[in-house]
Amino acid sequence: MRVLAVGGAGYVGSHVVRHLVSRGHLVTVLDNLSTGHAKAVEVAGKAAAGGGCAELVVGDVGDRERVGELLVSREIDAVMHFAAASLVGESMRNPAKYWRNNVGCAVELLDAMVDSGVDKIVFSSSAAVYGEPTTALISEDHAKAPTSTYGMTKLAIEHMLRGYDQAHGIRSISLRYFNAAGAHSSGEMGEAHDPETHLIPIVLRTAIGLREKVSIFGTDYPTEDGTCIRDYIHVDDLADAHLLAMDALSSGAATTAYNLGNGTGFSVLQVVRESEQAVGRPIPATREGRRAGDPAVLVASAERAASELGWSPNYTKLGDIIASAWKWHDSHPHGYS
Numbered sequence: 001m002r003v004l005a006v007g008g009a010g011y012v013g014s015h016v017v018r019h020l021v022s023r024g025h026l027v028t029v030l031d032n033l034s035t036g037h038a039k040a041v042e043v044a045g046k047a048a049a050g051g052g053c054a055e056l057v058v059g060d061v062g063d064r065e066r067v068g069e070l071l072v073s074r075e076i077d078a079v080m081h082f083a084a085a086s087l088v089g090e091s092m093r094n095p096a097k098y099w100r101n102n103v104g105c106a107v108e109l110l111d112a113m114v115d116s117g118v119d120k121i122v123f124s125s126s127a128a129v130y131g132e133p134t135t136a137l138i139s140e141d142h143a144k145a146p147t148s149t150y151g152m153t154k155l156a157i158e159h160m161l162r163g164y165d166q167a168h169g170i171r172s173i174s175l176r177y178f179n180a181a182g183a184h185s186s187g188e189m190g191e192a193h194d195p196e197t198h199l200i201p202i203v204l205r206t207a208i209g210l211r212e213k214v215s216i217f218g219t220d221y222p223t224e225d226g227t228c229i230r231d232y233i234h235v236d237d238l239a240d241a242h243l244l245a246m247d248a249l250s251s252g253a254a255t256t257a258y259n260l261g262n263g264t265g266f267s268v269l270q271v272v273r274e275s276e277q278a279v280g281r282p283i284p285a286t287r288e289g290r291r292a293g294d295p296a297v298l299v300a301s302a303e304r305a306a307s308e309l310g311w312s313p314n315y316t317k318l319g320d321i322i323a324s325a326w327k328w329h330d331s332h333p334h335g336y337s
Contacts, residue, residue, distance in 0.1 A: 001025050001077040001246070001250070002028070002074055002076050002077045002078075003020055003025055003026070003028070003076065003077065003078050003080060003246070004030060004067075004071060004076045004079045004080070004118075005020070005027055005028070005029045005030070005080045005082065006031075006079065006082060006083045007031055007036065007083030007084065007124075008029035008031055008036070008054075009031035009033060009037055009038060009056065010036040010040075010082055011180065011235065012082055012124065012177070012238055012239075013031075013036070013080070013082035013083075013124075014036070014037070014189060015044075015184060015189060015236060016080060016239045016242045016243075017029060017044040017045075017054050018043070018184065018189065018239070019047075019236070019240065019243055020052065020243065021045055021047045021048050021052040021053060022047040022048075023052065024051050024052040026051075026052065026074075027052070027053070027054045027055070028055050028057060028074045028076070029041050029054060029055065029057065030059050030070060030083075031056065031058065031059075031083070032058065032059060032060045032061075032083075037192060037335070038056055038058075039336040043188050043189050044189065057070060060105070061083045061106075062101075062104060062105035062108045062109075063108070064108040064109075064112045064115075065112075067109055068112040068115050068116050071116035072116050076116070076118050077120065077250075078118070078121065078246050078249065078250070079109070079113060079120065079121040079122070080122045080124075080242060081106070081109065081121055081122070081123045081124060082124045083105065084101070084102045084153070084154075085097055085098050085150070086126075086150060087197060088128065088148045088150050088197075089197075091149035091150035092148055092149055095149040098150055098153050099153060102153035102156075102157065103153050103157060103160070106160060107160070110160065110164050110170065113164075113170055114164070114168045119168075119169055119170050119171060120170070120172075120246070120249040120250065121170060121171075121173075121249075122172070122245045123158070123161060123172055123174045124175060125154045125155075125157070125158055125177070126150070126151060126176055127177060127178045127231075127261070127298060128146055128150055128151030128154055129144050129146050129154050129155040130142050130143070130146070130151075131143075131144070131146045131147040131151060132147060132295055133295055133297075133298060136265075136299055137299050137300075137301045138259065138298065138299065139259070139301040139304070140257055140258065140259055140304055157174075158257060161174060161255060162255055165255040171249055171253065171254060171255050172249075172255045173245040173248065173249060173253065173255070173257070173258065175238070175241055175242065175245060175257070175258055175260050176258065176260065176300075177260050177261075178231040178232070178259070178260065178261035178262075178298065178299075178300045179198070179199075179231060179232045179233065179261075180198075180233060180235050180238055181198070181200045181233065181234060181235065181322075181325060182200075182232075182234040182236065182315060182321040182325050183235065183324045183325050183327060183328035183329075184235075184324070185236070185324060185327075187327040187328050187331050187332075188328075189328070190325060190328025190332065190335075191235075191325065191328070192332075192336050194335075199271055200232070200271060200275070200321070200322060200325050202214060203271060203272055203275045204275060204278075204322075204325055205329065205333075206284060207275065207279040207281070207283050207326075208329060208330070210333060214283060214284065215285075215286055216268050216272070216285055216286065216287045216288065217288050217291045217294065218288075218290035218294060219287045220290070221296040223267055223296055223297065224267065225267050225269045225270070227267045227268035227269045228268050228294055228295070228296060228297070228298075229265035229266065229267045229296065229297045230265060230266065230268075230298050230299075231261040231263070231264065231265055231266075231298060231299045232262065232266060232318060232321055233262055233313060233315075234313060234314070234315035234321050234324070236314070236315070237313040237314055237315055238260055240311060241258070241260050241305060241309065241311045244309040244311050245309060248308075248309055256308075258305040258309065258311075259300040259302050259304065259305065260300065260302060260305060260311075261300025261301075262300070262302075262313050263299065263300060263301060263302055264316065265297055265298070265299040266318045270318060271318070272285055275322050278322045278323050278326040279326060279330075
């Protein structure tokens with residue numbers, strides 16, 4: 001298939017591009033490189049097999065005319081949409097950026113798809129659409145009450161996708177990530193954010209010496225060790241789900257959404273301890289007070305993705321996820337620079 005990967009130079013997007021290319025798909029990556037990396041697309045393209053390839057076009061998803069030209073000239077069959085501003089804290093300080101960048105640009109993308117006759121899209125959504133959970137194990141039917149502007153924009157786009165299906169026949173699958181983690185097994189691709197806000201790379205960057213310490217926010221939660229519990233899902237498992245979603249849409253699947261997680265939670269202290277095992281030395285950490293809005297437990301139920309997409313994660317052990325991340329961070333302490 002011919003795929004347009006919007007935001008495909010980012011962390012998750014580039015791993016999905018690598019999987020697409022390795023299976024013979026022709027991928028056009030559209031990315032403004034504000035947070036993505038041209039080198040990630042270059043590395044992903046090396047996985048070419050059976051005629052697959054990856055082309056990087058530097059541009060913005062909000063440029064409807066440019067997007068439309070790519071959809072037509074590259075004869076695109078399906079779109080994968082990864083592009084978004086994604087810092088929860090920033091979204092609360094600067095909501096206008098998130099509504100314009102995430103929702104406004106999604107409108108331009110979908111209108112370009114309508115104009116060009118492309119009728120399939122896989123959308124990177126987020127567990128942030130659920131807000132404060134009322135159950136420890138979250139299914140897709142859980143109430144949607146996002147507490148951040150970021151989560152609100154993701155939910156708004158999901159609503160928009162259903163509207164475009166009803167009005168224009170554009171079918172979509174929204175994939176609600178829990179905590180993406182890990183790196184490609186080759187060690188050539190991984191997580192490279194600036195600023196970095198995700199726990200596992202923060203811990204590993206501390207081990208390298210690029211950070212002074214890890215701050216553990218809250219040690220009095222009603223969990224076994226008092227720290228927050230989260231569901232970590234390997235980025236390659238996320239990539240597999242995207243390809244299965246694309247195949248499902250190609251086979252006529254209806255618009256829907258799926259959770260992507262391991263279904264098992266790991267605490268902050270477990271992450272620190274497993275990271276110490278991976279790097280072979282202690283990692284400095286300090287215990288601090290809770291952060292506002294951090295639920296005690298966030299764990300996905302991914303049963304629907306298993307039963308309807310045939311998806312299941314290959315990385316189920318926290319230690320294996322962290323070991324893959326460490327292979328990347330240890331060999332690329334400054335990311336793709």
